[in-house]
Amino acid sequence: MSAVSDTPLPAPLAEIADDFRSASNDLKLQLLLEFSDELPALPERYAGRLDQFERVDECQSPLFLTVEVDDGASLEQREVHLFFDAPAEAPTTRGFAGILHEGLDGLSAAQVLAVPDDAPMRFGLAEAVSPLRLRGMVAMLGRIKRQVRAKTAT
Amino acid sequence: MGRMSADPKISEYAHPERLVTTEWLAEQIAAGRVGGPDGIALLESDEDVLLYATGHIPGAVKIDWHVDLNDPVSRDYVDGEGFAKVMGERGIRRDTTVVIYGDKSNWWAAYALWVFSLFGHDDVRLLDGGRAKWIAEGRELTRDVPTPTPVDYPVAERDDAPIRAFKDDVLAHLGKPLVDVRSPGEYSGELLHMPDYPQEGAMRGGHIPGAKSVPWARAANDDGSFKSRAELEAIYLTEQGLAPTDDVVAYCRIGERSSHTWFVLTHLLGFPSVRNYDGSWTEWGNAVRVPIEK
Secondary structure (H helix, E strand, O other), X not given: OOOOOOOOOXXXXXXXXXXXXXXXXXXXXXXXXXXXXXXXXXXXHHOOOHHHOEEEOOOOOOEEEEEEEOOOOOOOXXXXXXXXXXXXXXXXXXXXXXXXXXXXXXXXXXXXXXXXXXXXXXXXXXXXXXXXXXXXXXXXXXXXXXXXXXXXXX | OOOOOOOHHHHOOOOHXXXXXXXXHHHHHHOOOEOOOOOEEEEEOOOOOOHHHHOEOOOOEEXXXXXXXXXXXXXXXXXXXXXXXXXXXXXXXXXXXXXXXXXXXXXXXXXXXXXXXXXXXXXXXXEOOHHHHHHHOOOOOEOOOOOOOOOXXXXXXXXXXXXXXXXXXXXXXXXXXXXXXXXXXXXHOOOOOOOOOOOOOOOOOOEOOOOEEOOHHHHEOOOOOEOOHHHHHXXXXXXXXXXXXXXXXXXXXXXXXXXXXXXHHHHHOOOOOEEEEOOHHHHHOOOOOOOOEO
């Protein structure tokens, strides 16, 4: 695809994107299912507290996400942690969340903010899941960056 | 073999041969009648493209509304060759009995059934209650994917006119019965998309002039199954004043929820002249100078 920007992806996300791009459509779906199955459950401290999460309506099934940013002297030193909640009946949404979790969790705020907004287009997923469905991942990434920006603003 | 569900609720419908119960399907599976060259073809059609892979009814083959049934370029369905390929590679012949089920109260299953009907596939049915009811009843799921032996499915010409309406057809239809099956907020124009769903970029909100608001879900029970014929008649005939002889057009946002209502009016209530306007609000709400009511 020529329409995507050439801003590099952070290494963990780039690795996932490579895996997807080199896979057949069937294998892409299988990989996405693995990310769905492996999406970490919410930690105890968030149990029953979805009201503190941001709801991503652009996904076909509702997804809840929140972001924590550790303290630190600069954006480069402040680590980002991501938390997602989506039902088992929404494996595609969970799969997108799983990719972003594995690709972004633990990076610095500076690295997360530098992720290009078109990153979801670099997985070769459009033909496998349809471009319409990819909007969910674009929306998740947008919310994550916005929350990181808000939480590092002061 | 029992050709149809002998269920008393189903036998009340106008076309009882279009709907099967979970019990009936379980019996067919147990008797080895699902899959194979002469068996029933069982298809799962979901909104979520991965849901089938997380577990499905034994013997079910996946069909995806977007990847398999839509043309990849133009906003249209596949053509006769494309449809023959989709069917043939699933081991389905022209005379095969096809049972479709899916998530979300069978929206996408009804959508697939409607597309199959555009190609005149004769024997295609829905599983009443779909995926959710099967699971709620604790019935078996598997991650085993069947590998049907491909067969030749004839290239059938798609015949849109009887059951599919285009924008010009709807313009010519104004003044005759229209059913808007979207949520009340979409109908009134407060929302440009389904609650909980993506903003799909309609430039204008509201509804097609004269359309009655009958949200699709009113035809469904909480377990995803269809309401009884008497309950459906109370809604569509008594309350909304539709008559089975009416020429009706149903629409929603992209034509999936209205496929559910199309199925209800056509097969459960026996209206002979119902068309689904699949362009729906994502076309009408963006079209220049079409009339809109709020």
